[in-house]
Amino acid sequence: MSKNxxxxxxxxxxxxxxxxxxxxxxxxxxxxxxxxxxxxxxxxTASQIRQDLNCFGGFGQQGYGxxxxxxxxxxGEILGIDRDHPAVLIGAGNLGRALSxxxxxxxxxCRLCGIFDSSETLVGMRLGQLTVSPMSALAxxxxxxxxxxxxxxxxxxxAPEVCEQLASLGIKAFxxxxxxxxxxxxxxDVVIENVHLGDSLMALCYGISKNEKDKENSVPEENGNxxx
Amino acid sequence: MSKNxxxxxxxxxxxxxxxxxxxxxxxxxxxxxxxxxxxxxxxxTASQIRQDLNCFGGFGQQGYGxxxxxxxxxxGEILGIDRDHPAVLIGAGNLGRALSxxxxxxxxxCRLCGIFDSSETLVGMRLGQLTVSPMSALAxxxxxxxxxxxxxxxxxxxAPEVCEQLASLGIKAFxxxxxxxxxxxxxxDVVIENVHLGDSLMALCYGISKNEKDKENSVPEENGNxxx
DNA sequence: TAGATTGTTAATCGATTAACAATC
DNA sequence: TAGATTGTTAATCGATTAACAATC
Numbered sequence: 001m002s003k004n005x006x007x008x009x010x011x012x013x014x015x016x017x018x019x020x021x022x023x024x025x026x027x028x029x030x031x032x033x034x035x036x037x038x039x040x041x042x043x044x045t046a047s048q049i050r051q052d053l054n055c056f057g058g059f060g061q062q063g064y065g066x067x068x069x070x071x072x073x074x075x076g077e078i079l080g081i082d083r084d085h086p087a088v089l090i091g092a093g094n095l096g097r098a099l100s101x102x103x104x105x106x107x108x109x110c111r112l113c114g115i116f117d118s119s120e121t122l123v124g125m126r127l128g129q130l131t132v133s134p135m136s137a138l139a140x141x142x143x144x145x146x147x148x149x150x151x152x153x154x155x156x157x158x159a160p161e162v163c164e165q166l167a168s169l170g171i172k173a174f175x176x177x178x179x180x181x182x183x184x185x186x187x188x189d190v191v192i193e194n195v196h197l198g199d200s201l202m203a204l205c206y207g208i209s210k211n212e213k214d215k216e217n218s219v220p221e222e223n224g225n226x227x228x
Numbered sequence: 229m230s231k232n233x234x235x236x237x238x239x240x241x242x243x244x245x246x247x248x249x250x251x252x253x254x255x256x257x258x259x260x261x262x263x264x265x266x267x268x269x270x271x272x273t274a275s276q277i278r279q280d281l282n283c284f285g286g287f288g289q290q291g292y293g294x295x296x297x298x299x300x301x302x303x304g305e306i307l308g309i310d311r312d313h314p315a316v317l318i319g320a321g322n323l324g325r326a327l328s329x330x331x332x333x334x335x336x337x338c339r340l341c342g343i344f345d346s347s348e349t350l351v352g353m354r355l356g357q358l359t360v361s362p363m364s365a366l367a368x369x370x371x372x373x374x375x376x377x378x379x380x381x382x383x384x385x386x387a388p389e390v391c392e393q394l395a396s397l398g399i400k401a402f403x404x405x406x407x408x409x410x411x412x413x414x415x416x417d418v419v420i421e422n423v424h425l426g427d428s429l430m431a432l433c434y435g436i437s438k439n440e441k442d443k444e445n446s447v448p449e450e451n452g453n454x455x456x
Numbered sequence: 457t458a459g460a461t462t463g464t465t466a467a468t469c470g471a472t473t474a475a476c477a478a479t480c
Numbered sequence: 481t482a483g484a485t486t487g488t489t490a491a492t493c494g495a496t497t498a499a500c501a502a503t504c
Contacts, residue, residue, distance in 0.1 A: 063480040097326065179248070205309060263461075
């Protein structure tokens with residue numbers, strides 16, 4: 001189908017961003033764009049854009065550029081966003097409840113079709129179109145509706161067992177918000193996306209501390225380098 | 229202080245993960261570990277761990293390994309987690325409310341000290357220890373409490389203006405959950421962490437689609453390659 | 457001292473950027 | 481046709497891994 005032999009992870013991670021920017025261009029009424037213009041907008045190099053896209057095929061036209069809406073749907077197809085992967089959400093705590101209603105799953109190729117929690121208090125709670133079910137109903141649900149994605153909003157302690165169970169129930173992908181690091185070496189062809197909000201916040205903190213230190217250190221240097 | 233000349237972003241992004249794993253080792257009562265053992269646990273190479281750590285200094289001891297709790301606090305210090313960066317959360321919708329109570333900010337070197345929303349309906353709502361304030365109170369609040377981090381849980385449309393305002397009010401770091409891509413070229417030494425949950429979900433979708441395609445393609449090949 | 461494991465240098469690998477021929 | 485911009489190859493840059501001397 002495509003020359004998609006082995007596309008590097010770095011490239012894949014950039015595709016959603018291209019997809020977003022192309023969407024914005026469409027809503028601005030832009031129908032055609034060159035790699036140079038897009039690069040400028042996105043703060044990357046034109047070379048990188050062309051190189052990335054050509055992992056999947058030649059979507060542009062020499063001397064002209066790229067057709068925005070065409071390119072966007074090509075990328076959407078590559079990402080598998082045109083599909084309708086059924087997903088279950090495990091854990092209806094604060095974060096789980098927020099994720100159940102905050103995201104437009106259809107936009108990302110998914111469809112949330114079940115929410116589960118082990119807590120008596122939460123079972124039966126209505127969240128958008130869905131109702132929280134007990135964990136005991138999970139196996140039966142999976143057999144019936146064959147979800148492929150599990151969104152994990154559970155405590156670290158519960159994660160290993162729940163992962164194991166979900167994998168055995170046929171889950172093909174984990175979107176993991178628990179503080180547990182899923183690796184699942186035993187089961188192959190399972191996709192894992194460990195989100196780790198805490199790691200992201202720590203990286204932010206590093207940046208702040210770094211800037212503060214740099215500033216402290218640069219003040220005396222500035223005097224010293226006045227005419228250097 | 230350290231040989232922290234210019235540490236690459238890849239290294240920084242791995243530090244939180246080291247920090248987490250070392251925390252787990254501590255709670256398991258492990259007091260000493262070699263780069264080889266840690267590497268095995270974390271599914272990385274020992275070389276990488278040693279290389280990463282030596283960007284900041286020699287924390288180990290030849291012939292022995294690393295003292296777990298010592299190494300952990302060193303990394304914590306590098307990340308700036310031992311500090312207490314005041315943070316404001318902008319946007320108290322589903323995701324904002326969840327983030328306000330779901331995370332233990334103190335663990336990540338932060339302290340949530342204010343929540344703001346433009347909606348009349350949400351202003352006055354109690355979230356944990358805090359109460360949602362109107363956006364009109366933001367400027368005064370920043371002058372008084374000097375927050376350095378802004379957590380953005382606002383719609384894409386509102387983001388550019390709010391970012392601008394926050395930057396002018398002295399915010400040094402953005403933890404951005406809006407679907408807008410902050411770049412802020414004009415203002416330097418501002419740290420930005422664009423989370424983009426949608427991008428993460430799209431990357432997951434790609435993985436699923438990829439696996440499906442690989443499987444489809446491998447079935448006939450397997451027959452063809454039976455004795456090759 | 458012998459064994460182990462670090463810190464660090466050198467080799468490899470991969471990803472990004474630059475250059476340019478192909479072509480619309 | 482001339483101008484523009486792609487697709488693609490080659491050059492550069494950076495990050496990861498391997499190797500080993502230093503040293504606890």
